[in-house]
Amino acid sequence: MDSKRETEVRQQLDEVVQTYSELISSQDFPDKWVLRGNIHFSANHKDYIIKDSFNVLISLPQNYPDDPPRVQETGGRIPKEFHTNPDGTLCLGVPIAVRIKFLQNPRLLSFIEEQIIPFLFSFCYWQEKRELPFGEFSHGGKGIRDYYKDIFKVKDYLHVLYLLKILTDKSYHGHLLCPCDSGIILRNCHGKQLLYLMTFQTSEQFFRDMGIILNSLSNEEKKTLNLKAFPMILQKLIEKNRSLNEKTKKYI
């Protein structure tokens, strides 16, 4: 970490600790900054108010603030089944959604208030009412697919895949027809949105999203897909019908 970045990280940590006095910042290792302790908050969504406190560990990745922080609930209150990643971190949202929200305002304090507290709020609400105040996305590829369907405002997952493919192989040509079958050229259809999304994720990250979606398709859905349009490695994955284990995830 260069010194400029270190100063920025320290400032951000201080800012958080001033507001959330039960959080302690610590440099666990030379390149590893974390916040641990309680987030004691009060929050409302419309008229519903929740006051609570959660024990958390917020870790900054090495390339922070290019990537958003990761959060674990460390007090043992949130069960694994409640929107938790396999590595134990909280699933604050679909990865691209978390990135966009974070990069629009890349400060730790905003991250806590815009993403962590709403998540904790959701959990408390769910514990009381057995429903989620802001809804939820399905786990895995289906959730990612639904997210893109939402933001692209398309109904067909095939359209999502073809739009994502443009982001993955960087083949944006504004004068070509938009793959959403609107009959309009890309520039006047989903083009602006694609260019906007490109500023938040690398093509490798879109590749990963696409891989996870492809992997979650049912056999029926796979049949309707023109597999040849997708990169070899994904084709193989789909043909073999193998789940994404840790090893294959590294390629994606």
Next chain:
Amino acid sequence: MIFKHQNELKQLFQYLAELLDISETQYESAKKHYEAVGTWLNSADSPIARYSPTIYPQGSFRLGTVIKPVNDADEYDIDLVCELKNLSKDSVSQKQLKQLVGARLKTNEQYKGMLEEGNRCWILNYSDSSRFHMDILPAIPNENEFRLLLEKSGYFNNYWVANAIAITDKSRPNYEKIDPDWPRNNPIGYAEWFKEQMKVQYDIKQALLAESLRISIEQVPDYKIKTPLQRSIQILKRHRDIMFAEDLNNRPISIIISTLAALSYNNEPDLLEALQNIVNNMQKHIEIKNSISWVSNPVNPFENFADKWQNYPKQKDKFLQWIQQVKADIDQALRMEDLQTIFENLMPCFGDRIINKSILKLFPGIIKPTIVPAAKIPHINIVNPNKPWGA
């Protein structure tokens, strides 16, 4: 020297090690799975049954020093040997042996889809829910040849030689030839040597368990006995996993940790004392031979567990640095006055969740919620939130 919170720390480390261990259910499940592999290799219609294949665990699973991965998503790896007792180097090449075992595994509908080939072993990837994979190392007996080799080189201590094996390695030039020069190994011998280093405590624990379970000493299963040496190694491995989470290339390997810890252990009955003694003495057991760092395999004097340090001196530096860090972390915890600060300081070393879990269990009254004046609790108005998701 008596420290203020010595007793609390003793309890904490003891419980921490218990949390790090795999559960009896996981142990039984792994055992059931590898015994099933053995049955498959040995069944009447198996072409290799006539070579009397035997499956047995090696490595941390055999030593009783397995720990849970830091990351819930990571898998345990269970190392097994598959020894074909009635085969010798005169009749097969390394490749033929490997393929004999592989071919039989492939005829099983279940194993077929899980099988992967490594340099030295066959890997069975079990489904996500069981969270482990097995490395199966094809082998043949090598006792006589190894005994001769030791004698020729002037080593007359061949106490551990009985279970020496020869194994295969795809990267060797003679892999496909019938040739007497095979890679050597002796996991049972190593495990017996390891057990010998903690014999006093092992026997005491075994006798106590036998008494409390009202069974004979022979009936006490190995895995139920955990000596302070095994517990210390589990704690050290956890500290290592966390410290080197982002630096896997320089991560100290388990066999070096286990060997140096076993050499340092003086059968202390107390875990904290054992741990302190081990970290203070591990370094002394690294030998220098012809200006090369050596951590001898105690059952094979030709093998240097630290052979990689020669080409990657940074690994040695990192190893020494790590020992110093463990020492400093334990010393600091002992010296501090305030229990809550001690726990906060141990979190970066061993993991937040596992320390919190231990505190909740052992000292539920310790962490008192700090009372923050209501006016100081920040209030958030949630607009346009994300919808939670799950990978």
